[in-house]
Amino acid sequence: MGDFAPLSLHVPEPAVRPGGAPDFSNVKIPKAGSVPRPIVDVAPEEIRDLAYSIIRVLNRDGEAVGPWAGVLTDEEILTGLRDMMRLRAFDARMLMAQRQGKTSFYMQHLGEEAVSCAFRKALDKGDMNFPTYRQAGLLIADGYPMVEMMNQIFSNEADPLRGRQLPIMYSSKEHGFFTISGNLATQYVQAVGWAMASAIKSDGKIAAAWIGDGSTAESDFHSALVFASTYKAPVILNIVNNQWAISTFQGIARGGSGTFAARGLGFGIPALRVDGNDYLAVYAVAKWAAERARRNLGPTVIEYVTYRVGAHSTSDDPSAYRPKTESESWPLGDPVLRLKKHLIIRGVWSEERHAQAEAEILDEVIQAQKEAEGHGTLHAGGRPSVRDIFEGVYAEMPAHIRRQRQKAGY
Amino acid sequence: MARMTMIEAVRSAMDVSMARNDDVVVFGEDVGYFGGVFRCTQGLQAKYGKTRCFDTPINESGILGAAIGMAAYGLKPCVEIQFADYMYPAYDQITQEAARIRYRSNGDFTCPIVVRMPTGGGIFGGQTHSQSPEALFTHVCGLKVIVPSNPYDAKGLLISAIEDPDPVIFLEPKRLYNGPFDGHHEKPVTPWSKHEQGEVPEGYYTIPIGKADIRRQGSAVTVVAYGTMVHVALAATEETGIDAEVIDLRSLAPIDLATIVQSVQKTGRCVVVHEATLTSGFGGEVAALVQEHCFYHLEAPVVRVAGWDTPYPHAQEWDYFPGPARVGRALAEVMEG
Numbered sequence: 001m002g003d004f005a006p007l008s009l010h011v012p013e014p015a016v017r018p019g020g021a022p023d024f025s026n027v028k029i030p031k032a033g034s035v036p037r038p039i040v041d042v043a044p045e046e047i048r049d050l051a052y053s054i055i056r057v058l059n060r061d062g063e064a065v066g067p068w069a070g071v072l073t074d075e076e077i078l079t080g081l082r083d084m085m086r087l088r089a090f091d092a093r094m095l096m097a098q099r100q101g102k103t104s105f106y107m108q109h110l111g112e113e114a115v116s117c118a119f120r121k122a123l124d125k126g127d128m129n130f131p132t133y134r135q136a137g138l139l140i141a142d143g144y145p146m147v148e149m150m151n152q153i154f155s156n157e158a159d160p161l162r163g164r165q166l167p168i169m170y171s172s173k174e175h176g177f178f179t180i181s182g183n184l185a186t187q188y189v190q191a192v193g194w195a196m197a198s199a200i201k202s203d204g205k206i207a208a209a210w211i212g213d214g215s216t217a218e219s220d221f222h223s224a225l226v227f228a229s230t231y232k233a234p235v236i237l238n239i240v241n242n243q244w245a246i247s248t249f250q251g252i253a254r255g256g257s258g259t260f261a262a263r264g265l266g267f268g269i270p271a272l273r274v275d276g277n278d279y280l281a282v283y284a285v286a287k288w289a290a291e292r293a294r295r296n297l298g299p300t301v302i303e304y305v306t307y308r309v310g311a312h313s314t315s316d317d318p319s320a321y322r323p324k325t326e327s328e329s330w331p332l333g334d335p336v337l338r339l340k341k342h343l344i345i346r347g348v349w350s351e352e353r354h355a356q357a358e359a360e361i362l363d364e365v366i367q368a369q370k371e372a373e374g375h376g377t378l379h380a381g382g383r384p385s386v387r388d389i390f391e392g393v394y395a396e397m398p399a400h401i402r403r404q405r406q407k408a409g410y
Numbered sequence: 411m412a413r414m415t416m417i418e419a420v421r422s423a424m425d426v427s428m429a430r431n432d433d434v435v436v437f438g439e440d441v442g443y444f445g446g447v448f449r450c451t452q453g454l455q456a457k458y459g460k461t462r463c464f465d466t467p468i469n470e471s472g473i474l475g476a477a478i479g480m481a482a483y484g485l486k487p488c489v490e491i492q493f494a495d496y497m498y499p500a501y502d503q504i505t506q507e508a509a510r511i512r513y514r515s516n517g518d519f520t521c522p523i524v525v526r527m528p529t530g531g532g533i534f535g536g537q538t539h540s541q542s543p544e545a546l547f548t549h550v551c552g553l554k555v556i557v558p559s560n561p562y563d564a565k566g567l568l569i570s571a572i573e574d575p576d577p578v579i580f581l582e583p584k585r586l587y588n589g590p591f592d593g594h595h596e597k598p599v600t601p602w603s604k605h606e607q608g609e610v611p612e613g614y615y616t617i618p619i620g621k622a623d624i625r626r627q628g629s630a631v632t633v634v635a636y637g638t639m640v641h642v643a644l645a646a647t648e649e650t651g652i653d654a655e656v657i658d659l660r661s662l663a664p665i666d667l668a669t670i671v672q673s674v675q676k677t678g679r680c681v682v683v684h685e686a687t688l689t690s691g692f693g694g695e696v697a698a699l700v701q702e703h704c705f706y707h708l709e710a711p712v713v714r715v716a717g718w719d720t721p722y723p724h725a726q727e728w729d730y731f732p733g734p735a736r737v738g739r740a741l742a743e744v745m746e747g
Binding site for chain 1: 435467477478483506507576667
């Protein structure tokens with residue numbers, strides 16, 4: 001034995017486990033409005049601090065403050081609130097539908113509605129998202145029909161994906177939503193490739209890549225940063241840090257790095273952290289990054305600091321790995337309630353109108369569900385044809401698949 | 411007509427395609443300024459600019475992921491993986507992404523990419539420069555897999571691959587880059603400039619994907635081969651004097667079943683030859699198809715000749731490589747059956 005004690009392996013642990021008191025003392029929250037807003041062509045090395053802070057607009061009193069505030073109109077903010085409420089109501093109904101056996105699986109967005117709903121509004125028609133599985137707000141906020149989403153979830157006869165994909169793995173080129181893969185992080189580098197193509201063709205369109213905190217450990221995350229950095233691709237590299245990768249706390253994927261955003265710094269990419277539960281902050285930061293991309297200034301890394309209030313999916317039980325009340329202690333609050341409070345302070349909203357909007361939205365979701373269920377659910381009613389199994393593997397069906405289709409009786 | 415090596419034919423195919431279609435882009439490790447370690451892309455950057463032919467970081471998954479994204483945008487990426495052996499970090503992107511994007515999005519997005527990679531042994535490349543991974547791709551629905559055996563086919567097939575609306579894996583037998591090779595490593599190599607299949611049109615032409623080529627008509631036994639093994643099979647046929655019909659598959663997926671069946675029903679015997687390891691190799695698929703479709707015409711069991719079920723050794727390369735002697739013994743065995 002030499003001069004040193006034997007080695008021991010370091011395995012990070014969250015601050016608390018079930019039965020303990022929730023503890024978010026590790027999440028350092030700066031005051032709303034305290035983080036500066038740099039010019040979009042700032043040199044990345046001049047804003048290194050932004051990878052360690054949190055950009056916030058809405059303060060505890062519901063006021064919009066600081067240099068990132070004041071970029072949206074009343075009407076736009078009201079639309080944003082309704083988008084988030086719509087997503088929340090949609091989630092609740094689909095979660096129930098899964099419990100009723102109408103589909104196999106569902107993933108909800110509870111607590112994270114602001115991230116995708118606000119981000120979508122910073123993009124233009126023709127831009128492309130390469131999402132992961134918790135960004136349905138991109139579709140909701142772009143006006144994609146809820147019935148179509150439900151048809152996909154129910155894998156029914158009207159499912160635009162013909163029953164081939166797991167529920168919630170939507171695809172819509174028209175709405176800038178790339179087909180979702182179950183293999184984590186693969187889409188991250190694809191987004192960079194799409195953005196490179198736009199640059200090759202001297203187009204004005206930009207791409208957005210999406211990943212969760214856990215999946216930043218995947219090789220493709222790093223591949224994407226290498227390619228985005230090398231070619232200065234017009235892409236926004238989004239990291240949704242909702243604290244949990246199924247049961248694994250974010251410290252496992254983050255390891256020794258200060259923040260997920262800080263990973264962009266080594267690549268010379270501007271990196272910002274934003275309050276993911278603050279619709280106004282998310283929008284302002286996304287708009288800043290989109291302008292950078294569109295002005296050919298290259299990629300931006302954005303980490304959204306948020307909290308996954310619900311389970312990872314309908315197959316998950318969070319009470320087995322975190323305190324049951326942890327979500328209530330999340331220091332950045334509820335994105336819907338925060339924006340609602342802001343609109344009330346602004347004088348353009350009220351508790352009564354909110355309650356009325358909730359009722360209208362619930363009615364809208366129920367109507368959509370009725371229509372979708374009219375086309376069938378996973379185990380009842382109309383379903384895609386078995387013939388659909390064989391279509392679309394190739395542009396033209398080769399002989400061996402045709403033989404197999406005939407063998408199946410179609 | 412010009413005399414071209416397979417390297418020149420492959421380069422010509424990309425050149426012709428890039429000239430015809432502004433959306434065709436070529437990239438990979440060292441392919442831009444330098445023109446690739448085998449020089450397959452030499453001159454393309456100078457001719458088309460560095461946004462249409464460029465170097466990438468050493469990151470195979472990144473190359474494929476970027477290509478998939480570009481294809482989703484509407485470009486036609488033709489990428490190079492420096493050696494087939496380096497493909498594995500990109501395997502997920504190829505097999506679970508590129509291959510399925512059309513299916514999983516119901517045609518909303520497609521992935522018309524070409525993935526070129528030098529394959530096979532016989533160049534003293536050892537275990538990390540000699541692999542033949544075709545069966546890893548033919549097992550994946552949604553991919554097309556091509557292995558040319560000569561410059562003429564390589565060019566026509568590569569142009570077809572670039573024009574194809576689906577992802578195509580294009581495996582280039584590097585032992586054939588500079589000339590045909592019959593497995594006799596001690597003999598001097600004949601260059602393509604002295605071979606009829608080195609005669610390649612300079613302009614545009616295509617060879618359809620999914621059509622095999624009968625390289626030698628025969629009546630005693632059918633030899634099914636592809637890539638380097640086509641030349642080995644022809645050498646073995648000549649040396650044994652057995653009247654074999656030699657089929658060059660050219661395309662493994664989709665496979666030209668009709669040509670195989672027609673031939674085996676005529677000859678009643680079949681030998682399958684490939685360079686990849688035997689177990690679960692592509693030869694097993696051919697043997698199964700022959701059994702399913704030609705059982706009552708067979709006069710002997712189908713025999714497979716392949717690389718051994720070991721990694722590719724360096725010093726014993728010529729004991730590993732399925733040469734004409736091994737193919738000759740298989741022909742004799744099947745003729746006795």
